[in-house]
Amino acid sequence: MSRWSRICAVRDIPALGARTVTFGAIRVAVFRTADDKIFALRDRCPHKGGPLSQGIVHGEHVTCPLHGWVIGLRDGLAVAPDLGCTARYEVRVDDGEVWIDFTQPARSTAAVASCTHAP
Numbered sequence: 001m002s003r004w005s006r007i008c009a010v011r012d013i014p015a016l017g018a019r020t021v022t023f024g025a026i027r028v029a030v031f032r033t034a035d036d037k038i039f040a041l042r043d044r045c046p047h048k049g050g051p052l053s054q055g056i057v058h059g060e061h062v063t064c065p066l067h068g069w070v071i072g073l074r075d076g077l078a079v080a081p082d083l084g085c086t087a088r089y090e091v092r093v094d095d096g097e098v099w100i101d102f103t104q105p106a107r108s109t110a111a112v113a114s115c116t117h118a119p
Contacts, residue, residue, distance in 0.1 A: 004092070004099040010036060011096070018043075018053040018062075023102040028089060029053035030098060031073050033060060039073035040091045040100050046071070046084030 005023075013019045013032040020043055021028050029043040029052050037060065043053045050066030060073045070079040076088040087105030091098060 003101050003103045005102055007098045007100055009096055010038065010093060010098055013038070013098070016057045018055075018057065020053045021100070026087075026102075027053075028100065028102075029062075030091070030100070031057055031062060033057060033073070037073075038091050038093055038098055040089040041071065041073065041076050042087040042089075042105070044086055045069055046078055046086050047082065052086065 007021055007030055008019060010032065013030055015032055016034055018029045018031045021030060027043040028040050031039045031041070041052060043051055045052055045064040045066065047064065047067055047069045050064040052062050052064055052071060054065045055062040061070050061079065062073060063070050069082050071077070071086060072079065076086045078084045089105060090101040093099070
């Protein structure tokens with residue numbers, strides 16, 4: 001069985017927006033930046049669990065709609081002075097189609113070292 005799951009076409013994700021998918025009990029937000037980069041994070045802000053998919057995408061960050069925490073799309077880390085992280089999933093784009101690896105959240109060394117909240 002392949003570890004990659006096809007989610008949608010890039011064009012199905014609004015520019016500077018997100019689309020959500022569910023994998024088991026986990027809801028994942030798939031984001032598209034202004035320059036068509038695609039990122040996937042657990043759809044849960046590390047602060048109070050707000051839906052990141054409803055936040056404002058700017059650069060390679062999303063601002064949570066509940067309390068304004070800024071989360072990096074590349075690593076899932078909250079931007080200082082806030083602390084915490086949300087799980088990040090590996091994404092690839094082939095021929096305009098978005099694929100996600102749901103086998104386990106991907107974490108950089110920096111994310112593991114600085115995450116104070118469970119993803």
